[in-house]
Amino acid sequence: MHIVDGALANDVVIGGTVLAVGGIALGLKSLTAEKMPAAGVLSATFFVASLIHVPIGPSSVHLIMNGLAGLVLGWAAFPALFVGLLLQAVFFGFGGLTVLGVNTLNIALPAVIVYYLCRRGVASNSLTTAAISGAIGGGLAIALTTAFVAIALALSGDEFIPAAKLVFFAHIPIMIIEALVTGAAVVLARRVKPELFATFNRSTTEEVAL
């Protein structure tokens, strides 16, 4: 999931960095003081989730949790995930500093897409709908991330279809686990802190009401 230094062509690195900076700027604009504690917690969640490797069959996987970050934060997922990636690169050498922009884009853009697709469902009155939307969001975020990773590699010269297949199939277990975890997290948040999704989506519901 983390592309390393030197694996991508320079144009891809520069393009990704420019787009990521744009995303972070948009995210910082939407990052209100109310959202900030949640952003910090989700950033820390992402930071730690990537370090815990769960053995599955002959290999092992780690969670990413970008779907949950997107569902709660929307565009603010960009700065939150960027901070997590930056510290992973500095502390553990995951990814690298030059490819930070591309990695941010690959992980945060799916989060934003999931936010737009699933935010209604997650905030819906029925808890079942919310759980299913959360699960779809969690799984979809990983699927989109693998697609973006494959696109970044394809633009750097790898064949797209084999690269995409390889990354996608290797991540199917993570998609399922993330779907379950995100669904459960949404249910939990709806039960103990129902205002989490409601508050943050208030502005959008107000728009709809107007």
Added chain:
Amino acid sequence: MRKLCAALVFLAFLPAPQALAHKVIASVYASGDVVEGEIGFSNGDMASDATVEVFDDDGNKLGETVTDETGAFTYKPEKAVPLVFKANLGAGHVAQVRMSAEELPEIGGAEATSPALVAAEAAAGAAEPASSAAAAPGASAGSSGVDLAALLEAQHKMITEAVQKQVIPLRRDIDAYKEKHDMQSILGGIGYIFGIFGVAFYIAARRKMTAA
């Protein structure tokens, strides 16, 4: 739900093509007169059948080799220059490791494949027929001189090999240790994240207060 569980169990046993979500680890060390190396992923999977290209510092390609199923490869350097080993494992994983000129194994010497012991035996074997053939007392002084030089060389090789043999597991341990994420850096990272968001929160709150 039962179907989902069944699907999960089924997926758990699917052979994942490669450990994709992991860091690549590569290490090289001198062994005899070849360079031995290992390429693998941080979760313990090794990179099998990967092509390793060898470059010098200026990016000129010197040669290439292929890893076996345990991710190990060997390369016999021909020039005493720093070597850069690169392997593209696909899906954004590139292994790169550099070996400086001092670390290089000795170039040349005896046959490439003969370990020190064989070389020592060969030296002893060569000396024996020489001394037995040279039954004439005049030739014996010359043959013992050659004998000594060959023995010294064999001894030197033996010591080098013995030291390398002892050091390689240590190097492996050190390489593995470098990849260990200790609790302190994880907690440190979490601390940094909360600190950064705390400062941001402070700035946002101040802005709000001045606006109000």
